Amino acid sequence: MAAKILAFAGSARRDSLNKKLVRVAARAAREAGGEVTLIDLDDFPMPIYHGDLEDAEGLPPNALKLRELFLAHDALLIVSPENNGSVPAVLKNTIDWLSRGTGDGHGTNSGIAPYRGKVAGLAGATPGPWGTLYQCLPHLRIILTKLTVTVIPQQVPLPHADEAFDEQGELRDPKVAKSVAAFAKSLVETTLKLKA
């Protein structure tokens, strides 16, 4: 039995620092025995959530594709930047669309199916001094918990992220690399425990 983990950054930007960190964390999760699928939210563009659009057309095609991916995995590894003290719009919008059903109206519980029973590990990188620790990560934890996701207590906030990676995209500080490895191992172990 393997822990199937879906990993992505909460940034669509090509040179995203969070995409660098999620690559490192995904590799660490593989080294800890996880089966990791690394995706890029930029490959799943979707309109801003609108109730009328949902009523008329149901979930956008990319939300349906992502929904299938969520359903096929046991855990989420989300590495997100912070925008104005919270979760970036691209990530919140994705979470919101996936919390909806497949066009069968508002107020049903079916929409939370992609989240039910899931485990999540959170990390976040910013060039600033706090690295998502005080705002984005707690907010994301609350949002996912509301969606019945079990968010592991271990997390990796990465401050000064603009200086954290070398040209190969590796973390320069071995202590930080070690904390990413420990975090990824906890995600794999918790996922396996809850799956058993």
Ligand code: FNR
């Ligand atoms: C930011 N940034 C930012 N950083 C931070 O530490 N706290 C914050 O509240 C904000 N707010 C914020 C708002 C908006 C609209 C933008 C565009 C940026 C800076 C942000 O962390 C930085 O641009 C990251 O590098 C973005 O992440 P990626 O794309 O590099 O992964």
